[in-house]
Amino acid sequence: MDLLSYQSIPAILRENAVKFGDKTAISFKKNGVYTSLTYAQFYERVLLLARGLGKVGVQRGDKVAVFSENRLGWAISDFGIQSAGAITVPIYATNTGKQAAYVINHSEAKVVFVSTKAQYEKLLSVRDTIPNVELIVSYERYIGDRTFPAFTQNQLSEIEAPLTAEERNRIEQQIDAIRHDDIITIIYTSGTTGVPKGVILTQGNFLCDCDYGMRQLGGLGSNETFLSFLPLSHVLERTAGYYAALLSGNHIAFAEDAKKVMENMVEIRPTAMVSVPRLFEKIHSRILDSVHQSSPFKRNLFHYALKIGGEYVRTKYIDKKPVGLLGLQYRFFDRLVFSKVRNRFGGRLRFFISGGAPLDKTINEFMWILGMPVFQGYGLTETSPAVTLCSIDDIRFDSVGKPLHKVELKLAADGELMIKGPMVMQGYYKNEEATKETFEDGWLKTGDIATIDADGFVYIIDRKKELIVTAGGKNIAPQPIENDLRLDKYISQAIVFGDRRPYLVAILTPDIERLLDFAKEKKIQYLDFDELVNNDKVKQLFSARVEAINKQYPPYKTIKHFALVARDFSIEGGELTPTLKLKRKEILKKYADIVEELYTKNESVLVFHPKSTHGEEQ
Incomplete structure (x- = not known):
């Protein structure tokens, strides 16, 4: 699918609701059991919410905050906000009330979605500091404080009242009016290096990043199952594990939380996941610990299999030479050893995408040997995020890959990586000074020290400030x-x-x-x-x-x-x-x-x- 032939993400969802109507779009845990919505059902829920937002006065260009962990409500809110012509402002579920209040006030959000009573109570504790908030919408049913009432998302959507033809037509006209340069979101940085900054990203930013990222991977079919556990408030999961998945007709399952990812992997049996290096470090540690506790025979067998596997992946993917007899040896150990390891993680994983920080070379190679390849990439919130990515044809275990299509890279005199490309942000919201400081002659300064080898592979050394x-x-x-x-x-x-x-x-x-x-x-x-x-x-x-x-x-x-x-x-x-x-x-x-x-x-x-x-x- 050529994503760039569409003007917006909601426009693609509308088409997918027809093309993949009865196919599962999103799965989520409810009362201890995974349940699902099809593409047609999900799109209908999105339109119902867009109708409700219009009825409470949300207009084109308004900011609507989402204070929640990953769940179905987050996805309905995000697409509903876009379909109403408004702008999604995510807030990390782990933020305190004070931190959330800063984002709400700075972005001028008047409506805030919350996931649970706990998140509502965070806002209640800072009620006096967010005077412009007019409406709280909850994903769960409970009664809010009388001075700070909360409605449920189902109430706002009037879920029992089907859309009339007139209402559907009006909302879809709003979707038709969205253009590439319209703002889709304002994502606030973590603020670890100062006051959080609101990164302005457009429909075009995300569409380019999804399209070029999937192109770098050699295309993405519509038969993948993604397990989503990184926060959707962060641009990595939002682009690679959420928008890219739904826009290409794939299935997303939300993990219960980060602590239950391993358990949910066995339940969902994902084929693809987006992660940060910490998950791979834990997988590496857990597997080696299990091997250490096994019998001497099994321990020696595993380490010999690793040796053969290392020779195989380096010959095939790094040196790009014929594997010959080595290929037969690898297939033998894959069936005898590695397939059993993969079964502990659901047995269907075809690939991971890793970002957020450099992945250790040893662990990356280990994952490839096991038959669960990790495609490491690099990017920033300010770049939607990916600007480089490894692929099955271009892999270095210690590299973050090669530039995506239409991405230009250069190194400053001190080694700082600088970027130009269609996925680069418009700027920081209400912060012209910071925007000017981040750009130099049209190039985005990343703050990361890097090297680029003769083959075009990018290597991140460390943060410049660190x-x-x-x-x-x-x-x-x-x-x-x-x-x-x-x-x-x-x-x-x-x-x-x-x-x-x-x-x-x-x-x-x-x-x-x-x-x-x-x-x-x-x-x-x-x-x-x-x-x-x-x-x-x-x-x-x-x-x-x-x-x-x-x-x-x-x-x-x-x-x-x-x-x-x-x-x-x-x-x-x-x-x-x-x-x-x-x-x-x-x-x-x-x-x-x-x-x-x-x-x-x-x-x-x-x-x-x-x-x-x-x-x-x-």
């Missing part, structure tokens, strides 16, 4: 070191510091299951997890693990001291963004005393109880 310059003048990218630390089976998360300091230090969090197994094996007695991480044997274990990783680096890149935190980094704790990226400034602020102690204490290891910090939970 590069560490030590007191000795050494420039160090922390992400590759952090990736190596996270590859260790006992380490869950890692963050490296050292800017303007004499050496590098790190804060680590343990892999809880493996540390508990270690404690059992070593017969360590402890009352709680806090006591366990302070045990001398645990200190010695992590010292040895860090020292082993240090050996692959020159002295100035080694970790001299580290702290072990008894609690994993989390969104709720304020250390991770909703897409699971490290919030470096927040972590440094939260653990400032501990980091300072790592530079003043003579001991090579400091293991601490989190309650000793002065930082508050975010």
Whole structure:
């Protein structure tokens, strides 16, 4: 399908409602069981909501906020808002009331959709600070506060009252009026580097990104099942796992939440998924842990299969040479070993798309060997998001791929990647100064340091602002070191510091299951997890693990001291963004005393109880 021959996303949905009428469009968990809507049913629900929005005064160009996790209501709201000629303003479900209020006020949204009573109560707590909100619409049935009433989405849609011919015609005329340069959304950045900025994206931005992205992958049929778990409030999932899927007639199933993704994979048996590197790190860790606990024979068999698999994928996809006998060996081990591994994740996965942060080369190659290839890409909220993407014909395990169609790239003198292309944003909403700072002679400055090889593959080194310059003048990218630390089976998360300091230090969090197994094996007695991480044997274990990783680096890149935190980094704790990226400034602020102690204490290891910090939970 040539997406660019259409003027808008709702226009394509209208056609798909006819073309794929009885085909499943969206599945969602209700009362513990997955249920579905067909394309025809989904489109009808969208039109009903667009009718309701019109009745409450939503007009073309108005902003409507959506404060919700991924679910059917989110999708109906988004398409209904567009069909009413309005603009969707997503708010991360993990945001506080205060954070949500900033987005609502800055975007001038007068209507807000909320998913649950908990989200409603966040807004109720800041009611006095959002005076322009006229209507709250809930996906679930409950009675709001009398001073701040809430209606259900079904009530607003008048779901029991079918559309009249006149109403349908009026709404579809609104859809016909939408053009490529009309704004579809304002997406607010996480604000980890300052005040959140509202990124203005158009129908054309998304249509180009979906079309060129699918073209890079060699086309996308209409028989895929996507499992969606990254927040739709984030542009990666919204484009690659939601718009691209629905516009090409595929099936989307919403995961219950990020913690149940593995369970939902077995239930839904997806063929495709969009993810950030953290999921692949967990898959890698879980599989190797299972292998470690198996019999010596099975353990040796798996590692030999990995060896053959590594030779196979490098020969076929990197060197592009005939595989010959190696192909027969791989098929044998695929049937004997890898197919059984894939069955643990539903058994039908054909590919993943990865973004948000660079994926470790070892883990990427591991996924390809298993027969669950990961196509890594790169982009920003400001670019809708993808500007580069790997494919089955063009893959480097440590690269984010080659530029999409009509994308121009260049490197500034300091290595910063700069972009031109039809998916680049219009600018930041009500922030001309920030918009001007982000562009230079028409080129978008990404803030990422990159290299581009002779074959056109792009490699992201690190965020420009996150590069560490030590007191000795050494420039160090922390992400590759952090990736190596996270590859260790006992380490869950890692963050490296050292800017303007004499050496590098790190804060680590343990892999809880493996540390508990270690404690059992070593017969360590402890009352709680806090006591366990302070045990001398645990200190010695992590010292040895860090020292082993240090050996692959020159002295100035080694970790001299580290702290072990008894609690994993989390969104709720304020250390991770909703897409699971490290919030470096927040972590440094939260653990400032501990980091300072790592530079003043003579001991090579400091293991601490989190309650000793002065930082508050975010």
